[in-house]
Amino acid sequence: MRKNRWIVFCLAGCLMLSLCACTDTNEPAESDTSGDVQYDYQLVAGEETQVFDQTFDEMVTVTVDPASTKDGGLDLRSAILFDNCTFNGGLTIVGDYHAMVSLGEGCSFGDGAVVTFREATSGATKEMTLEDNFVKLFVSCEGVTVETDFSMGVVTGGPEFDFNGTVYNKEELAPDTAFLGVYSICEGDTITYTKLALGEDDSVTVLD
Numbered sequence: 574m575r576k577n578r579w580i581v582f583c584l585a586g587c588l589m590l591s592l593c594a595c596t597d598t599n600e601p602a603e604s605d606t607s608g609d610v611q612y613d614y615q616l617v618a619g620e621e622t623q624v625f626d627q628t629f630d631e632m633v634t635v636t637v638d639p640a641s642t643k644d645g646g647l648d649l650r651s652a653i654l655f656d657n658c659t660f661n662g663g664l665t666i667v668g669d670y671h672a673m674v675s676l677g678e679g680c681s682f683g684d685g686a687v688v689t690f691r692e693a694t695s696g697a698t699k700e701m702t703l704e705d706n707f708v709k710l711f712v713s714c715e716g717v718t719v720e721t722d723f724s725m726g727v728v729t730g731g732p733e734f735d736f737n738g739t740v741y742n743k744e745e746l747a748p749d750t751a752f753l754g755v756y757s758i759c760e761g762d763t764i765t766y767t768k769l770a771l772g773e774d775d776s777v778t779v780l781d
Contacts, residue, residue: 616641616651616672628659637668637693643705645671650706655680666690666725668708669697675711678732682716690721698724699759703767707756721757722764728754728771741768746780 612633614622618640641651649671656677663686666674688710692698701707701724709726710719718735719727727734730752733742743753747770754769768780 614653616653618645618649618651620651622653624653624655624658626657629662631662632665633660633662634665634667635674637672637708641668641671643670659683660686662686664688666708666710667693669693670708671706672708673711674709676714676717678713680714687718687720690719690723690725692723699761701758703756703758724757724759726754726756728752750778
């Protein structure tokens with residue numbers, strides 16, 4: 574059932590990923606250099622990682638493999654799905670291009686815990702346009718807050734989310750399409766936001 578939900582998440586046009594291999598894992602790399610356990614998932618280019626039924630009391634970091642670059646082919650895109658996971662310490666995503674991080678409907682965040690995105694290569698996301706393949710966060714659970722100073726996409730099939738202080742609601746903005754996408758785009762030191770209605774038939778409509 575979970576596997577089927579993951580495939581459905583990735584069918585919409587600009588969300589599509591090539592999943593040429595699949596790895597189930599509940600064992601991230603762990604380090605304890607500062608007294609706190611840190612959970613670090615390294616996304617391997619071209620593979621899907623799935624993480625189920627975990628409670629993370631410290632920060633979780635997802636790092637996109639360097640092979641997943643702007644000019645990489647579909648087979649070099651990276652993906653990770655979390656479901657039924659609790660993030661008490663928050664989630665940090667580090668990358669530039671070609672990655673999908675999905676939060677299943679069973680995920681939850683502790684008080685004050687947020688999703689933070691930062692680029693892996695300084696200045697990389699400031700050159701991006703909508704034609705590029707952004708790092709995307711797919712939200713299927715309630716109560717997600719995303720904070721970033723860089724270019725990325727947040728996509729939902731239903732639940733609303735807070736993106737840099739603004740709450741976006743699919744039923745209000747894109748009730749007749751499968752997904753709502755909100756993209757932050759860096760133009761110099763200024764961030765603009767583009768809202769998209771995304772259809773399962775690969776249609777993309779820019780919203781006001």
